[in-house]
Every structure is written in structure tokens, then in C-alpha cells.
Amino acid sequence: xxxxxxxxxxxxxxxxxxxxxxxxxxxxxxxxxxxxxxxxxxxxxxxxxxxxxxxxxxxxxxxxxxxxxxxxxxxxxxxxxxxxxxxxxxxxxxxxxxxxxxxxxxxxxxxxxxxxxxxxxxxxxxxxxxxxxxxxxxxxxxxxxxxxxxxxxxxxxxxxxxxxxxxxxxxxxxxxxxxxxxxxxxxxxxxxxxxxxxxxxxxxxxxxxxxxxxxxxxxxxxxxxxxxxxxxxxxxxxxxxxxxxxxxxxxxx
Amino acid sequence: xxxxxxxxxxxxxxxxxxxxxxxxxxxxxxxxxxxxxxxxxxxxxxxxxxxxxxxxxxxxxxxxxxxxxxxxxxxxxxxxxxxxxxxxxxxxxxxxxxxxxxxxxxxxxxxxxxxxxxxxxxxxxxxxxxxxxxxxxxxxxxxxxxxxxxxxxxxxxxxxxxxxxxxxxxxxxxxxxxxxxxxxxxxxxxxxxxxxxxxxxxxxxxxxxxxxxxxxxxxxxxxxxxxxxxxxxxxxxxxxxxxxxxxxxxxxxxxxxxxxxxxxxxxxxxxxxxxxxxxxxxxxxxxxxxxxxxxxxxxxxxxxxxxxxxxxxxxxxxxxxxxxxxxxxxxxxxxxxxxxxxxxxxxxxxxxxxx
Numbered sequence: 001x002x003x004x005x006x007x008x009x010x011x012x013x014x015x016x017x018x019x020x021x022x023x024x025x026x027x028x029x030x031x032x033x034x035x036x037x038x039x040x041x042x043x044x045x046x047x048x049x050x051x052x053x054x055x056x057x058x059x060x061x062x063x064x065x066x067x068x069x070x071x072x073x074x075x076x077x078x079x080x081x082x083x084x085x086x087x088x089x090x091x092x093x094x095x096x097x098x099x100x101x102x103x104x105x106x107x108x109x110x111x112x113x114x115x116x117x118x119x120x121x122x123x124x125x126x127x128x129x130x131x132x133x134x135x136x137x138x139x140x141x142x143x144x145x146x147x148x149x150x151x152x153x154x155x156x157x158x159x160x161x162x163x164x165x166x167x168x169x170x171x172x173x174x175x176x177x178x179x180x181x182x183x184x185x186x187x188x189x190x191x192x193x194x195x196x197x198x199x200x201x202x203x204x205x206x207x208x209x210x211x212x213x214x215x216x217x218x219x220x221x222x223x224x225x226x227x228x229x230x231x232x233x234x235x236x237x238x239x240x241x242x243x244x245x246x247x248x249x250x251x252x253x
Numbered sequence: 254x255x256x257x258x259x260x261x262x263x264x265x266x267x268x269x270x271x272x273x274x275x276x277x278x279x280x281x282x283x284x285x286x287x288x289x290x291x292x293x294x295x296x297x298x299x300x301x302x303x304x305x306x307x308x309x310x311x312x313x314x315x316x317x318x319x320x321x322x323x324x325x326x327x328x329x330x331x332x333x334x335x336x337x338x339x340x341x342x343x344x345x346x347x348x349x350x351x352x353x354x355x356x357x358x359x360x361x362x363x364x365x366x367x368x369x370x371x372x373x374x375x376x377x378x379x380x381x382x383x384x385x386x387x388x389x390x391x392x393x394x395x396x397x398x399x400x401x402x403x404x405x406x407x408x409x410x411x412x413x414x415x416x417x418x419x420x421x422x423x424x425x426x427x428x429x430x431x432x433x434x435x436x437x438x439x440x441x442x443x444x445x446x447x448x449x450x451x452x453x454x455x456x457x458x459x460x461x462x463x464x465x466x467x468x469x470x471x472x473x474x475x476x477x478x479x480x481x482x483x484x485x486x487x488x489x490x491x492x493x494x495x496x497x498x499x500x501x502x503x504x505x506x507x508x509x510x511x512x513x514x515x516x517x518x519x520x521x522x523x524x525x526x527x528x529x530x531x532x533x534x535x536x537x538x539x540x541x542x543x544x545x546x547x548x549x550x551x552x553x554x555x556x557x558x559x560x561x562x563x564x565x566x567x568x569x570x571x572x573x574x575x576x577x578x579x580x581x582x583x584x585x586x587x588x589x590x591x592x593x594x595x596x597x598x599x600x601x602x603x604x605x606x607x608x
Contacts, residue, residue, distance in 0.1 A: 052464065078466035090461035092454045095583070102447070102587055103454050106466045110447035110585075113475050117442035123586045126447065130587035134594050146591060165465075 005030040005205050006051070006082075006173055011060035011070075012229075013043075013050050020046040022229040023060070028173065033199055033206045035216050035237070038226035039249055044209045047226070048175050052084045053077040064173070079106050083166035087178040089158035091150040098146045101133040101165040102126075129168065136167055140194070156187045160194060167198075173205045180212045188212060192219040217241060225249070262419075263542050265426050269494055270534040272429035273487045276436045278514040278526035280483035283440055285512075286521040286580070287449065288476045289456030290367075294382025295511050297389050298359040298481040300503035302488025304393065305358055306351035307405040307498045313347055314409055324407065325400040333407030341414040348411035351489045359485025364478040386505060393500040404499025408492055429490050433527070436483055440523040445584045452476065453521075453583065513562050517569055519576025528578050536561050 004027035013021040021043045028034050036044050049055045051062050053074040062070040064080055072080070091100050108129070109115050110122030137143050140160060145153060153161070159179055166174060179195070180188035196219055198204045210216040217223070217237040225233040225240060227249045233240055240246055277299060284292045311324035311333055318336045322328035338344065370381045394402050411428075412421040443449055454462045455472055463469050492498050510533065518529025537558050544553075569577060 074460075074463045075466045075468050078464060084464050086461075090458050090464075092457040092461065094453050094457050094580075095450065098587065098591060099450055099583065103450055103467075104465055108447045111451055113443065113448055113479070116446035116448035117439055119442070119446070119586065122447060126586050127590035130590040131594060133587075134591055 003030060004028060005065055006207065007061075007063040008047070008051065009061040009063070011047070011050060011062065012058045013046055013055055014058045019229050021050065021057075024226070024229070024231050026224050026231065026234070028205060028207045029222075030172075030205055031199055031203055032222065033195060033220050034208065035220040035223040036207060036209045036226065037211070037213060037216070037223060037240075038232070042226040042249075043229040044226055045177060046229075048084065048177060048209065051077075052082060052175060078171070081169075081171045082173045082175065083163075083169075083171045084175045085159070085162045085177060085179070087181055089155065089162050091158055091161060093150050095150070096146070097137065097142070097148050097150065097153070097161060098130065098133055100150065100161060101136065101168055102129055104165045104168050105129055106169060132168055136164055137161075140164055156183050156191060159183070159191060163195075163198065167202060167204075172203075173207065176206060176208045178209055178211060180210055180215050185215070188215045189218075192216070195219065213241070263538065265422050266542075267535060267538040268426040269422075269429050270538060271531050272426070272433040273490050273494070274511065274514060274534050275433050275527045275530035276483055276487040276490070277511045278518065278530040279433075279436050279440050279523050280480040280487075281511050282515050282518075282521065282523055282526040283443075283452075283483075284476055284480040286515060286519075286526070287444060287452040287456060288473060290473055290477065291376070291379035292382055292477075292480065293379040293505075293508055294384070294386035295484055296503045296505060296507040297382065297386035298363055298484035299488040299491070299507065300386070300389060300393070300500075301359045301362055302355035302485030303492040303498045303502070304399060304405075304488075305355050305485070306489040306492035307408050308399055309351050309354065310347045310408050310493075311405055314343070317343060323398075324405055325397070325403060330407045333409065337407065337409035338413035344409050344411050344413055347409065348493060351493070352486055355485040355489035356482040357485075359488070360478040360482030363481025363484075364474050367474060367477045383505060383508070386503070386508065390500045390503050393503075400499070402500065404497060404502075406497030408496045408498070410496060411493055425494060429494070432486060432490060436486075437523055437527060444523060447585065449583055450585070510562075513566055515576075517566055517576060519578040519580060521580030522576065522578045525576050525578030525580075529576070532565065532577075533562055536565075 519525030
């Protein structure tokens with residue numbers, strides 16, 4: 001594997017007596033599509049929450065591109081280049097698809113309250129971003145939805161836009177929380193094909209929580225398995241799927 | 254029908270109240286309509302502006318003319334009446350200083366007061382501000398240097414040096430409407446900008462906005478600074494118009510009146526806030542003007558006003574849930590760029606078909 005872009009070292013997060021994460025060490029290589037699986041309550045989402053700045057870890061470190069990022073706020077983590085999506089797509093319903101994409105670029109001139117009233121100061125930047133956003137949406141076959149409200153989109157399109165909007169920035173790592181949840185089997189496969197395409201064409205890195213193993217396993221390079229806040233197993237998809245410990249954790253005794 | 258009804262006088266009086274309340278409604282709309290922050294303590298910032306103007310002007314006039322009496326004593330009020338209109342430069346200077354300080358101080362109080370509550374959710378923010386408004390009123394009710402329950406009077410009107418009171422009022426309504434125009438211009442500009450887009454994103458989903466790299470607490474504090482500052486300016490304008498202030502002008506009902514304006518006009522639309530303010534202040538003024546002529550004493554205009562406002566809100570919410578002027582999509586130059594791109598691709602597309 002290539003050098004890791006995201007590293008988690010001995011990460012722990014306790015909620016009172018509950019050890020949601022208890023010493024997890026893993027790494028995500030650049031341009032990898034890496035899976036994170038485990039039964040419910042095994043700590044997957046907690047891991048994402050610590051990595052993206054929602055929780056401060058009880059112990060351990062998170063490194064991104066050679067920089068330590070644990071303890072930063074979620075907005076600061078995003079500005080470093082990590083994009084996170086949610087199980088239920090969280091686009092902004094009162095904005096159009098274009099505006100959802102336009103919101104993403106950081107530090108826009110027109111987002112400062114003192115420059116916002118003076119259109120000439122940010123007009124060019126805004127138009128440039130709009131052209132980029134339209135090009136991006138067209139590239140992934142969503143050009144016709146530029147003016148659409150988010151509520152008019154299908155779940156799969158919402159999930160795609162959640163990921164695409166990161167492309168307008170120079171974000172490199174995407175943490176996806178159950179991208180295939182709530183969509184049909186074929187749509188789920190399309191979404192994962194789309195993820196692979198983004199990796200191949202744009203050089204992005206993906207770290208994906210997914211319960212639908214039948215979909216996930218066909219598309220990922222490497223899988224980590226969490227159980228009770230600890231790493232239970234790791235390896236290539238077929239290795240993990242034949243690991244008796246994993247089977248036991250999933251099916252139970 | 255109503256022989257003593259002075260139509261022009263009515264317009265001037267309505268225009269002044271409309272201007273002051275529309276500034277408040279636009280500022281509340283920025284907070285609640287665009288950013289989703291339930292400010293139930295709007296009246297506090299209005300009161301801060303009014304009391305700042307009142308105290309600054311009465312103490313300044315007494316100090317300049319070396320009057321030893323306190324402004325809330327009989328001698329003080331007499332001295333204020335005597336020296337009030339003596340110097341145009343002083344009156345206008347006090348007015349200008351009050352406006353600037355009113356904006357800054359009310360804004361800073363809003364910023365400081367709300368910053369610690371921003372992280373605990375919208376309900377807490379609303380309740381904290383509501384409580385602050387009441388605390389401030391009760392404090393003023395008992396604080397002697399600011400006149401306690403009697404308040405402060407004899408605030409020199411900025412145009413007091415003009416002998417004709419009618420002309421004075423007409424000039425003042427222009428000033429008030431001028432401030433409304435600036436407020437509305439600013440609010441419309443920031444609404445239709447990338448900043449406005451961030452505000453709506455924060456309103457829709459705070460957590461998602463945070464994940465998109467937006468500094469949500471700072472955005473909210475900024476909006477509360479601006480909104481509170483605008484309310485402070487409205488308070489300054491009110492103090493100079495009424496020439497006196499007292500704590501009971503700033504009861505929580507004032508806040509809810511402003512909310513009614515925003516709901517009636519249309520949440521998330523600045524022009525709607527002005528329309529809402531216009532309707533409610535119209536009802537208020539017309540009742541105040543007409544009632545003395547009708548000779549009815551059983552029902553005071555106050556009760557009738559609340560009933561009319563209540564009925565209006567119910568009707569509007571039943572038939573036009575978005576308000577009279579519903580929220581509009583954000584207009585930024587991005588759409589111009591999109592349109593020209595769409596035109597290009599359409600031309601390109603049809604050319605391809607022909608070939």
C-alpha cells in the first residue's frame with residue numbers, strides 16, 4: 001500500500017464507563033477505498049466523530065497528511081481537507097443544488113459580512129465558482145438538477161451531491177457514513193461505482209462505514225472490522241469475510 | 254365623517270413608527286428568519302438604544318450648561334426644557350453620537366450575551382434573551398440615576414431648534430425612513446450574497462454547516478451583533494421621537510409585537526418584515542387617531558389592536574403560511590453565470606443536431 005494519508009493511533013473515547021473506542025490503530029492510504037465494518041454499537045460512527053472533530057478523544061492521536069488533527073473543531077477539520085457525509089444525507093433543503101455546491105468552498109470573499117454588501121468585490125469569484133460547480137455537476141450527469149431544490153432529488157442523487165460538493169475544494173479524504181443505506185441494491189452498486197470513479201479520476205481517498213457487506217466487499221481495497229470499540233480484524237475483503245472472529249461477531253454465538 | 258382627522262399628521266406619525274418598527278422587524282428577520290436564532294429578547298436591545306440616547310442626551314445637555322440638578326428632578330427637567338433647543342450643533346451632535354453608540358453598545362451586548370449560549374441550542378438562546386430583557390427592565394425600574402420608574406424625560410429632539418413643531422416632525426420622519434432605507438438595503442444585500450447563503454445553511458442544519466467548514470458560532474454571533482445594533486438604532490430613534498423613556502415601554506410584549514410583524518410579513522423576507530411592520534403600526538396608529546373621535550371608552554385601542562393582530566396572524570397563517578411576502582431564493586451573480594453557460598450549451602446542442 002502507498003503511504004497513509006490518515007492515521008489513527010491508539011484512539012480511545014470513553015463516555016463515562018462506556019468504552020466506545022478502546023485503543024484503535026489504523027491507517028488509510030492515499031487513493032485507497034477503505035471499508036470500516038462492525039456490528040451495531042461497535043464504535044464506527046464514534047470513530048468518525050472523533051476523526052472529524054465532533055468529539056475530543058480520551059486518548060490517542062489522529063494524523064492527517066502529516067499533521068495532528070485531533071482536538072480541532074469540525075469546521076477546522078473540513079478546512080484541512082477531510083469531508084464527512086452522514087447516513088441520512090444532510091444537504092441544505094432551502095438551497096438549490098447549485099447553492100449546496102457553492103456553499104462548500106472555504107474562505108469566500110462574499111462570505112465575510114463586511115464585503116457581502118458590496119457585490120463588485122466578490123462577483124467574479126462567485127461566477128467562477130458557479131462555472132466550476134456546473135461543470136462538476138454535468139461531469140457526473142447531474143447537470144439538469146442545477147436549479148432543483150434538494151427535496152426534489154432522489155436519495156441516491158443527494159448522496160452523490162454530498163460527495164461531489166467536496167470536489168470544488170481541494171479536499172482529499174472522504175469519510176462516508178453508510179452511503180448505501182436506504183437505497184436499492186442496484187443503486188447502491190452504482191454509488192460504489194461512482195466512488196471508485198472518483199478515486200480513479202480525481203485521486204480521492206475514501207474511508208467508508210457500511211453495513212451492506214454484499215455491496216461494500218466488491219468495491220473496497222481493504223477492510224477494518226471494529227467490535228466493542230476494538231479492532232477485531234483487518235485485511236483484504238475475502239480475508240476478512242472468511243475470518244472466523246468476524247463471522248462470530250456478526251452472527252453471534 | 255371625522256372632522257378632526259389630520260391625514261397628513263397621521264401619515265407623519267405612522268411613518269415614524271413604521272420606520273422604527275420596520276428596522277426592528279428587519280433585524281429580527283435577519284436573526285430568526287435567515288439564521289434561525291429565536292431572539293425572544295429583542296426588546297432589550299431596543300431598550301438599550303433608547304436608554305443610551307436618553308441618558309447621553311440629558312446628562313450632556315445638563316453638563317454643557319453647568320446645571321447641577323439631576324435630569325430626573327423637577328429642576329433638571331425644567332433646565333432641559335430651557336436649554337434643549339438652544340444649540341443646533343449640540344442637539345445634532347448628541348443625536349449623531351447616540352446613533353453611533355447605540356449601534357455599537359447594543360451590538361456588543363448582543364454579541365457578548367449570546368456568545369456563551371450559542372452552543373446550547375436555539376431554545377436556550379431564546380429563553381436567555383427573554384430573561385435578559387426582563388432583568389434589564391426591572392433593573393431600570395429601580396436604578397435612580399436613569400430615573401427609575403419615572404424614566405427620563407426632556408430628551409432634546411435633534412431638530413428642537415426649529416421653531417415650527419410640524420416641520421420638526423416632518424424632518425424627523427425623513428430621517429427615520431432614511432435609516433430604514435439603509436437598514437433594508439444592507440439586509441437585502443447580505444441576504445443575496447454568499448454570506449446570506451451561509452446564514453440559510455446554518456438555519457437549515459447547523460451540524461452540516463459546521464461539517465462544510467463554516468464557523469457556525471462566529472456566524473451567529475456576527476448576526477446577533479448586527480441585529481442587536483440595528484435594534485439599538487431603532488431605540489435611539491424612538492427616544493428622540495418620544496422625548497422621554499420609561500422602563501415600561503420595554504415589556505416583553507414589544508418583542509412579540511415584532512415577531513408578529515415578521516410572521517405576518519413573511520419569515521426570511523426582509524421586504525416582508527417591512528410590510529408586516531407597516532400593517533401592524535398602521536392598525537396601532539389608526540386606532541390611536543380614531544378612538545378619541547369615536548368617544549368610545551369601554552374598549553381601549555390597546556385591546557382592539559391585540560385582537561386585530563391576532564386575527565390577522567391566524568388568517569395569514571391559514572391562507573398564506575409563508576406570510577404575505579414569502580421567502581425568495583437567494584439571488585447572486587452565480588445564476589448569471591449559470592444562465593450564460595446554459596445558453597452556450599443550448600446553442601452548441603442545437604448546432605450538433607443540425608450537423
